[in-house]
């Protein structure tokens with residue numbers, strides 16, 4: 151098949167333009183790196199934007215301590231290969247310092263706790279801009295997000311009072327203490343990201359591809375039974391299935407999907423035909439209809 | 452695949468969000484989990500139909516009040532095209548968001564409630580669409596189910612609207628009328644049999660065959676320098692590249708260029724996109740350009756073709772959409788961001804304001820309130836390099852920033 155890439159090229163051009171605006175308009179930007187496909191895409195775009203110079207900002211990973219081991223291993227290799235600077239801040243430290251309290255029970259997750267660690271880290275390093283891989287197609291509150299999204303001193307999102315963004319013009323003026331969240335791939339869909347990964351031949355962690363895994367079923371979703379991170383009742387039976395993950399957030403809130411897509415092109419095919427949205431496999435969004443908006447107001451990505 | 456960016460406009464409750472939700476539903480773009488969420492909420496609220504506006508009204512306050520407060524960007528595709536639809540708020544106080552949505556769109560859909568007909572908001576939205584020179588405008592006359600699918604009602608609205616059309620400045624704008632019911636799905640994705648008198652296409656059919664009328668394809672190449680790339684590594688010791696996006700036209704190796712404001716002449720030596728060399732940097736590509744001579748170029752400078760200069764001036768007059776509650780007044784100082792270039796600006800005078808009902812102009816205006824549109828002359832602390840908006844969308848537009856609040860308080864289109 152002769153693939154028409156004009157759409158993905160224009161998205162790439164837009165994202166590179168945004169990366170360059172960040173470097174030019176802010177004193178101390180950072181790229182938030184989760185090890186997932188969206189942030190891997192961001193890294194690729196950043197590298198392309200400044201080539202042959204180095205990416206002029208560090209990466210930062212807010213580690214929940216519940217990441218898939220494949221993601222961490224991948225992260226460290228990527229950083230090394232590209233000669234990037236990586237900062238890691240741990241949710242475990244915030245827990246140990248008594249700043250946040252670990253959730254317990256069946257639906258316990260560290261996903262919410264990330265926000266505190268993130269805000270503390272932004273303050274610690276005095277970052278004035280944080281680049282993230284959120285996309286507007288992911289979730290209905292995210293569909294409202296600007297490309298340059300201003301956060302107040304408390305990291306909060308004032309969703310009803312956002313700056314208008316016209317044409318290409320990005321207004322990064324802020325007061326001391328405020329910061330801007332930047333979303334260069336706002337206009338990409340999940341399929342666009344996968345098509346780009348395929349086109350650019352970008353390496354991604356193995357858990358995105360179909361693999362055999364010990365899992366158990368709950369609420370119609372498939373949970374990993376490996377690594378002991380996801381709480382499992384004794385009567386929840388462990389089975390082995392061919393699965394893959396569509397997002398690689400915190401293990402405790404990321405469900406797997408049945409799949410036999412073992413290559414990028416198979417993944418692209420699968421997404422194209424899928425009738426469930428990407429975040430449909432995220433339990434954190436299912437907590438309530440406004441789950442995402444509430445988290446965002448508090449400073450979550 | 453072609454991409455079509457569309458903005459919606461219309462007064463509050465005219466059915467914009469419902470229309471978009473309906474398009475998503477009928478094109479099977481709603482995933483099962485999203486559809487379930489809509490079904491669940493519609494049921495909880497005791498509706499006897501699916502409330503499709505729930506697909507796009509993503510904020511809690513929006514769903515509570517049943518209105519759209521902020522622009523949402525919605526993505527879907529058919530076999531033929533990818534679509535990005537901006538669902539904009541109809542509420543008067545959110546006009547700024549409507550301008551925002553329209554600024555990046557190739558086409559727009561103006562909704563009219565068939566029961567209400569052409570109202571002041573319709574005038575305003577049509578005026579803004581015309582001011583922004585949107586190529587294709589669809590006037591969707593909605594809620595036809597509530598007027599018994601009456602041809603008479605449709606014709607009356609069409610003729611009222613045509614009166615507005617005669618007054619517009621940008622006459623080449625193409626306007627298409629379609630009677631629809633967003634709620635019932637008539638003439639949205641599929642043609643209905645309820646209005647046999649209507650011989651045209653359903654809304655999506657119409658959008659499917661719009662030409663790729665590229666709104667950005669006007670004018671001549673402008674290359675605002677965004678960022679200077681100096682690796683200072685052993686391998687690239689003397690590398691000095693100018694990173695930016697090409698607007699309006701193409702630039703090629705060998706082109707004779709001038710750097711503004713210094714007016715230094717040079718030639719394009721190399722064009723890079725990442726590690727690949729190109730002969731030509733095409734319009735809207737984010738490239739890195741290397742010049743023949745070692746001249747001093749920094750962010751905010753502009754590279755243009757030698758025989759194709761923009762206007763270089765310390766003042767200009769523009770149509771301004773004012774978006775702030777604090778008034779714009781003569782003598783006020785702001786930051787004008789023209790592309791990536793920021794300059795200090797002072798309001799010299801307000802020439803005239805568009806009448807709130809768009810019937811004409813108002814002279815002797817002392818200030819602009821939120822949502823006002825007026826012709827304003829600015830004086831700048833240093834020259835910018837601009838084109839008229841009608842000749843160059845990107846190089847003819849700017850935003851106004853309040854240096855106290857840092858907010859974007861207005862947008863302008865240079866006359």
Ligand SMILES: Nc1nc2c(ncn2[C@@H]2O[C@H](COP(=O)(O)OP(=O)(O)OP(=O)(O)O)[C@@H](O)[C@H]2O)c(=O)[nH]1
Nearest residue numbers: 463464465466467468469518519541594632633634
């Ligand atoms: N009968 C009927 N009702 C409709 C139709 N389209 C929309 N509605 C109803 O009109 C009301 C407003 O619809 P919305 O889609 O929220 O309107 P909107 O234009 O998005 O409003 P704002 O975003 O607040 O400006 C809802 O109760 C819809 O169900 C239609 O074609 N027929």
Ligand SMILES: [Mg+2]
Nearest residue numbers: 467468518519
């Ligand atoms: Mg709406």
